Amino acid sequence: MDLRRLRSGELVTAASAVALAAVLFVDWFGGRSGWSAMTVGRVLLVLTILLALTLVVVTLRAGTVSMALSVGVVTVAVAALALLYLLYRVGIDEPGRNALVGLDAGAYLGVLCLLGILAGTWRALADERKDSAISREQTERVLAVRGPARPAPPARDPDRGEPRA
Secondary structure, eight states: OOOGGOOOHHHHHHHHHHHHHHTTTTTTTTTEEHHHOOOOHHHHHHHHHHHHHHOOOOOOOHHHHHHHHHHHHHHHHHHHHHHHHHHIIIIITTTSSSSTSSSOHHHHHHHHHHHHHHHHHHHHHOOOOSSSSHHHHHHHHHHHHHSSOOOOOOOBBBOSSSSSS
């Protein structure tokens, strides 16, 4: 595990995922925690947390970028779905006709944490960092496996479509 592989996107994603896991047990809706007040949302939030932490672990341990990239794409999709659900729940469903159930600070913190996961994962996907030492080592390793370069194909005669001798 090389901690130098973590970039700003993965760090934001990890911090937001840990914060969301903690905020999930704070009061969200009328004195009830996010864990006890949501059923479908609980599954989406836990899945988002697990995917976000998986992105960090895969980035630390993976030999290729493709693994972290694929986990990042899935994380963005699930986090966006969870954010839409949570925005519905916080913005439309709970403040509705039932004035007895109010929104607590945990609901707003949960939205912020989800935004952090989404933004951090998006940043991790956008950060290619081709000039880093790790990227150069990986490229050299791939090129070494391919072997020596092949010779160029012979030039073709444009009139006849055959190789020139």
